[in-house]
Amino acid sequence: MRRDHKRNRRDARAALAALQRNPHVLRMKDYTQHGRVSTYEHCARVTEASCRLNRALHLNADETTLVRGAMLHDFYLYDWHHRDGTHRWHGLHHADRAADNAARLLGANERVCHVIRSHMWPLTLRRVPRSREAWIVCLADKWCSAAETLFHR
Ligand SMILES: [Fe+2]
Numbered sequence: 767m768r769r770d771h772k773r774n775r776r777d778a779r780a781a782l783a784a785l786q787r788n789p790h791v792l793r794m795k796d797y798t799q800h801g802r803v804s805t806y807e808h809c810a811r812v813t814e815a816s817c818r819l820n821r822a823l824h825l826n827a828d829e830t831t832l833v834r835g836a837m838l839h840d841f842y843l844y845d846w847h848h849r850d851g852t853h854r855w856h857g858l859h860h861a862d863r864a865a866d867n868a869a870r871l872l873g874a875n876e877r878v879c880h881v882i883r884s885h886m887w888p889l890t891l892r893r894v895p896r897s898r899e900a901w902i903v904c905l906a907d908k909w910c911s912a913a914e915t916l917f918h919r
C-alpha cells in the first residue's frame with residue numbers, strides 16, 4: 767500500500783514535469799491571468815495548492831489526475847483581456863475551451879477533462895464537480911485567483 771502511494775506520487779511528479787515542458791502548455795506563459803501573473807504561473811500555483819490541499823486533508827485524490835487537471839484548468843490559450851468581442855463570455859466558456867484543447871492537443875482523458883470543465887462552478891451552474899480531483903481544483907482555483915487579484919496587481 768505504502769509502495770503504491772509512493773509510486774502514485776512519482777507518476778504524478780513525472781506527469782507534471784512532462785506537461786510543464788510541453789510546447790503547447792508553455793504557450794500559457796504568453797497570456798496574462800491576473801495582475802502580473804501569467805496563465806502558466808497561475809496554473810502552476812493552482813497545481814501546488816491542489817496537491818497541498820489533497821495531502822493536508824488526506825483527501826486521497828488521484829494525484830496524476832489532480833496535477834493534470836490543475837495544470838490544464840485554464841488551458842484556453844488566448845488573452846481574455848483583449849476586448850475584441852470574441853472572448854466576451856470568457857467566464858462562462860473558457861473551461862470548456864480549455865478541456866477541448868487539453869483533449870485535442872494533449873490527449874487528456876475524460877477524468878482530467880471533467881476537472882477542467884467544472885473548475886468554474888458555481889458560475890457554470892450545470893458543470894458541477896463530481897470527483898475529488900474536480901472539487902479540489904475548483905477550490906484551489908478560487909483561493910489562488912483571489913490571492914493573485916488582491917496581492918499581485
Ligand atoms: Fe478558469
Ligand SMILES: [Fe+2]
Nearest residue numbers: 808839840907
Ligand atoms: Fe484559474
